[in-house]
Amino acid sequence: MDHSHHNHDVLSQAVTHSPADHTTGHGSGSNGHDGHMMMMQMTFYFGYKNVELLFAGLIINTPGEMVGACIGVFLLAAFYEGLKIGREVLLRRNQISVRYNSMPVPGTDGTVLMETHKTVGQRMLSLAHLLQTILHIIQVVISYFLMLVFMTYNGYLCIAVALGAGVGYFLFSWKKAVVVDITEHCH
Template sequence: MSHPHMHHHADSTMEPGITGSHGDHMTHDPGHGQHDMMMQMTFYLGYKNVELLFAGLVINTPGEMVGACIGVFLLAVFYEGLKIGREVLLRRNQVNVRYNSMPVPGADGTVLMETHKTVGQRMLSLAHFLQTFLHIVQVVVSYFLMLVFMTYNGYLCIAVALGAGLGYFLFSWKKAVVVDITEHCH
């Protein structure tokens, strides 16, 4: 499928008007005399012309790719630590504890009492404002990691996965049950 001003070239030969080779995703727009980035739609291993999150942040050398992988790895570790850190803060700052009991019919006609414990914070409290700020940071970081993975660059994808794995290993080992309702795209 071809866009009127975009050309995609799949083999390693060069055509007039097209810049790049196999693995690159730079194209030349003859109508405007500028280069446009095409989004890669399959996984690949490469380090040339890899646009990372922002238009001006383009990887072109092996050293830049190593640096980007380290940065992405650390961001994924941070994300996992942030999730656990928010949970720890929430447990420390639990203010409102309510017990709600209700009768539930038992198996043989008896009546059992089921009790639910509701734990929360005051809405207008420093702890809740901090949780709200950290939630925003967590959402933004999770979407950054998702967008990095969507570059389809194998090196960057591996960095995200390994960083998330190390972060989980470092920060989640005390958790008995892993149920995370705050999990976002990842």
Template sequence: MNMSMADHHGTMLMASGGPPHHHPTSAPEHDHSSGGMMQMTFYFGYKNVELLFPGLLINSVGGMIGACVIVFLFAMIYEGLKISRECLLRKSQVNVRYNSMPVPGPNGSMLMETHKTVGQQMFSMPHLIQTILHVIQVVISYFLMLVFMTYNGYLCIAVALGAGAGYFLFSWKKAVVVDITEHCH
């Protein structure tokens, strides 16, 4: 039976007595945790922090501050994009239809209640723009998730503060429409 195990330097040791082999991801210059493993606990550091791409390595306080500012701005943009898409959707809505439904009234009578249905066309410029903005929003959201998954406390705080600042700056414009004729169901 040929089994292998790794020592604390990421070196592969063969149980069959074969020569040791180095694990390809255990290069010391890219190792910000022990043994070449991905960091799985929150930590506050600025040395050897890989950010999303292999060549994007943070090694200084200034680099960490710059990365945090960029991550903060991306989180703000993400929140702004969400609110902008909602506003664009409301502006581009077409095909207003009114549907009447009978509802029971007082003393066994029937009343007609009208509901407004709003939609948009699939093959229209507003829907194409919404689709493109949705793709951009999804990509930014996954990048922010991956940044958070670095477990670097500074970067995680930048994501959270950026999302909070973006919500604060952009969400107050959201109009909440309350239909006073709406009944509890």
């Protein structure tokens, strides 16, 4: 079977669109609206027409809708930062056991330094751990929502994510000691 002929037919059915219309092309797909099939934008752009946001049917078409979406995304990103700090505060309040482990580490000048690690434990079958688990699930879902918003490649929405995360960090993390969390999602 000659696949090059089939691929040519598929490519000839693709419709190019103007820079003002960043997310739709004409097609017969059932996932579209008004006879249009939604296509994912693959480069950054600034626009407000036909921007599909997270869910089918949640489509931005006016400047007012874009402003509202940016405010919502900004607040979600700020809430995400607050949630991370809130989980740390709850964990510190519900500490059950604290263990310090020290181990020798060679220094740069040949001396031996002692490195101390703090291990915090809590019971697995406890209300505190159940609450931490639920908050962790919420945190993961929000982080993926923010990632998907950024993946719209819409400049306005990307800026809203970045500013919301920055403002959230500024508001909630100012008392926190800065520690890099290697398990943090999507950052």
